[in-house]
Amino acid sequence: MPLKVLSVASEAVPLVKTGGLADVAGALPAAVAPHDVEITTLLPGYPAVQKALGKGKLVHKWASLLGQPARLLSGSIGKHKLLMLDCPAYFAREGGPYGDAGGQDWADNWQRFAAFGRAAADIASGKAKGHSFDLVHAHDWQAAMTLAYLKLASDTPDLPAVMTIHNMAFQGHFDAKVFPRLGLPSSAWSMDGVENYGGVGFLKAGMQMADIITTVSPSYAAEIRQPEFGMGLEGLVTTRGNRVRGILNGIDSTVWNPAEDSEIPAQYSVRTLARRKINKRAVEEAFGLERSDGPLFTAISRLTWQKGSDVLLEVLDHLVGVGGRLALLGSGDKAIEADLHGAAARHPGRIGVHIGYDETLSHRLQAGADAILVPSRFEPCGLTQLYGLAYGCVPVVARTGGLADTVIDANPAALCAGVATGVQFDGVHYHALRAAIDRVMALYQQPKQWRRVQQNGMKADFSWDASGRAYAELYRELTERTA
Ligand code: ADP
Ligand code: GLC
Secondary structure: OOOOEEOOOOOOOOOOOOOOHHHHHHHHHHHHHHHEEEEHHHHHHEHHHHHHOOOEEEEEEEEEEEEEEEEEEEEEEEEEEEEEEEEEHHHHHOOOOOOOOOOOOOOOOHHHHHHHHHHHHHOOOOOOOOOOEEEEEEHHHHHHHHHHHHHOOOOOOOOOEEEEEOOOOOEEOOOHHHHHHHOHHHOOOOOOOOOOOOEEEEHHHHHHHOOOEEEOOHHHHHOOOOOOOOOOHHHHHHHHHHHHHEEOOOOOOOOOOOOOOOOOOHHOOOOOOOHHHHHHHHHHHHHOOOOOOOOOOEEEEEEEOOOOHHHHHHHHHHHHHHHEEEEEEEOOOHHHHHHHHHHHHHOOOOOOEEEOOOOOHHHHHHHHHHHHEEEEEEEEEOOHHHHHHOOOEEEEEEOOHHHHHHHEOHHHHHHOOOOEEEEEEEOHHHHHHHHHHHHHHHHHHHHHHHHHHHHHHHOOOOHHHHHHHHHHHHHHHHHHHHO
């Protein structure tokens, strides 16, 4: 009998994605399947999920889920099982999963995702006929209340529970006045429950109730013990220290396969390094850049403080001044978007900017640019540097979190030993990023070394194999402990 896990997530590839969480939640079922673990993913019934599921099969009904009627439908994502919480009042909205088309968070997010957690706890504890589970795995604050409802308000509090933090910066912190409407026992209002700095903390509650807390890289697991990275929850991380683990994300090779990428036309695949030249020409054309064999940088990112997009902006004149070019794909902070357009106007043919979200273009950039800039102030894992490694697009990363754990800096020792895979720099500020760009320019002038760095990256194994095994072992350890 496989071990049955309910994975609760607010997004999953290929149905709905705003960032790396979706990549991970989408890849996890296949990653653990070889280890006799069967994951069923529970997603909110956003329009995109409704559309993909079609009619689905009705498995459960709630007369009231925090005040709204809801249904549970089952179906599949690819080969894996899917459950969808159909609750039009909460999820049938145009816009993003968390906010409207203008980027404004929905005012009732506390209620939407508390209801999602309430439903997940009911399902995990066997209330939906024909669906039973050995363990529940919640991702990020949107799913975290699952654990609060399970451990504080269900008749099966012993079900083992894993809480994965993909980003400590998003905690789901709400005003204390929502507490009475959550339907939790009044004893839940305590430091050992959902209370957090005088409000209700969804992620905090999940971390408090979890049997094991994981985050997505070993370095980030250590960093979140410090205030700078723990963002108010460092105390809880430290108290629960022996229950906190770091498991690195992998690359889903069915989505990101350099040799056979289904997102891009066959001629753009990166079966050999030589093919990258054709792709580079295509990227230059798509971004209105001068044709040149000189280094072409890319950045594919949310444009936010976390991602260091402000510092990237500051360094663009220098990047162009030393002979670099940039093709950037991203969206986010409106002021940064406007300044990027300004930089492109200042440097026609040298800086090309595409504001928006474009999955296909992101694949083409990895397949055609020479180096990808990832100047994050913090990065729980980071996926774009992993895709860069796999595609021969050399990552240039801040030494933090998962970026520190996945890239080997091209320092003299690593170059001598022939093991370098990218460039790392310390501290996200103008001078550090400028120096990193200078190092890239110098390395690029040594074609043999450069090629070696690309090849090392392409050989590095960041598949889901090791991480899938690690999650499966963790699930087993927990179910055996409570058996
Ligand atoms: P985060 O989840 O913090 O945004 P990650 O590096 O873990 O960072 O994951 C980001 C994911 O989103 C990657 O798959 C990346 O390719 C994708 N991505 C980010 N911005 C864009 C964009 N503008 N267009 C297409 N894909 C994007
Ligand atoms: C978050 C983090 C990112 C991580 C992703 C998937 O969005 O910011 O570093 O790769 O989750 O775990």
